Amino acid sequence: MKDISCTVLVVGAGPGGYVAAIRAGQLGLDTVIVEAKRPGGTCLNVGCIPSKALIHAADEFLKIREMAQGKRTPGIRLETPSFDLSACRDWKDGIVNRLTNGVAGLLKKERVKTVEGWATFRDGKTVEVTTATGPQVIRAEHVIIATGSEPVTLPSLPFGGRVISSTEALALPTPPERLVVVGAGYIGLELGTAFRKLGSDVTIVEATDRILPLYDADLTRPVANRLHDLGIAVHLGAKARGMAGGEALLVETADGSEARFPADAVLVTVGRRPLTEGWGREELALDMDGQFIAIDEHCRTSMRGIYAVGDVTGEPMLAHRAMAQGEMVAEIIAGEKRAWDKVSIPAVCFTDPEIVTAGLSPEQARAAGLEIKTGQFPFQANGRAMTTEIEEGFVRIVARADNHLVLGLQAVGTGVSELSSSFSLALEMGCRLEDVAATIHAHPTLSEAIPEAALRTLGHALHI
Ligand SMILES: Cc1cc2nc3c(=O)[nH]c(=O)nc-3n(C[C@H](O)[C@H](O)[C@H](O)COP(=O)(O)OP(=O)(O)OC[C@H]3O[C@@H](n4cnc5c(N)ncnc54)[C@H](O)[C@@H]3O)c2cc1C
Helix, strand or coil, X not given: CCCEXXXXXXXXXXXXXXXXXXXXXXXXXXXXXXXXXXXXXXXXXXXXXXXXXXXXXXXHHHHHHHHHCCCCCCCCCCXXXXXXXXXXXXXHHHHHHHHHHHHHHHHXXXXXXXXXXXXXXXXXXXXXXXXXXXEEEEEEEEEEECCCEEECCECCECCECCEECHHHHCCCCCCCCEEEEECCCHHHHHHHHHHHHCCCEEEEEECCCCCCCCCCHHHHHHHHHHHHHCCCEEEECCEEEEEECCCEEEEECCCCCEEEEECCEEEECCCEEECCCCCCXXXXXXXXXXXXXXXXXXXXXXXXXXXXXXXXXXXXXXXXXXXXXXXXXXXXXXXXXXXXXXXXXXXXXXXXXXXXXXXXXXXXXXXXXXXXXXXXXXXHHCHHHHHCCCCCCEEEEEEECCCCXXXXXXXXXXXXXXXXXXXXXXXXXXXXXXXXXXXXXXCCCHHHHXXXXXXXXXXXXXXX
């Protein structure tokens, strides 16, 4: 096969890589992207999108089931509903296909050449791609590494048989009768909750003493309450030790005793690790930052002409961080003056209820030595929340005590993920409490809790 020469070579077509390639194409750079699987990476194929589709279906099913049982919205009467996971999977796969085909179309539109296959670096300017029709050599002036991440495995619980990762969980033909989830981070809780709503008997095993250990207790309490109400058993301080007899998970519980949890599926969600092996990193002289590829504020690695974006470069391993880095790197290569100066990378747990955070929590701000003012507004005092049967949750705001500069916003509650845009905008625009409080928010919406939280921090909330 004839060698290819290009200006920009992107390895990996996840959110980091495909956005970099689209932007490079828009800027007129001769660009090639290599992908071993399907465009869209983890996020579109086996991550953000299919998991949210499953969560949505599970929420709808539970809602309808509870309506049929007379537990929800007064006045609605229904027959007992049923659920077909394989039909739901077809619907979810349809969404994934639409999006991945969309990405392929966008790359084509910007005249980006896509090469399908696994890329291995020969040196800092050359990769060899193993394609279906033989090896393809590609040479480039600039290289963007966007190889992403993969699930962490536990040595005592290798994937296979009943032990599955989120990827297999999203492709199950029927909900497992008994599902044990190892790890109470956001992926484990999102999927565990969805399967419980679809009828599985769910047990969660977490080694630390709390769920969602990266979030503070005020934010996680409503989620813990909901897990309890849904009938999900949560074992904290408990360590998964392996499978017993192939049909049960062996667990060392918090008091040191041994327990066996029978399981039709054991979903291991103990984190993700950057994909830094298997593509010839050893041929390059890349500095590392722990397990990640080290980058500077321009996403430059320690090798001239080689950039890295997305999960392979560090936390938070989130799609929107990868996309923002990808866009920036393409513009830098095209000669624009850009640097990573983001004030916040919002994070959402699509748990029940949802948690959204942007910027600093009160704890983080105090740990950074800042004197702060903080206040929160509960959804119990919000009209829209009442009309949509949202009971629990709040919006919290953190600001500097001296000049009221907003440092962070957090919320927990049904549907609060959509508040993340206001939170990020407030932080990026350098808003003060008074700016947030003075912005008119439409009534009746959950978003009214944002200015109310600011007013409360200033000492004069109106509706509480
Ligand atoms: C179940 C689940 C739910 C998630 N939910 C969310 C969410 O709600 N919001 C959010 O922001 N994030 C979420 N994430 C995380 C999100 O998916 C990742 O942060 C995001 O996909 C990272 O993008 P990336 O471009 O860095 O890498 P990836 O999306 O991992 O893409 C990397 C791509 O590179 C390809 N590749 C790697 N090496 C090579 C090679 N040598 N040759 C050719 N191709 C190669 C891989 O096949 C892959 O397609 C979720 C993840 C999971 C697993």
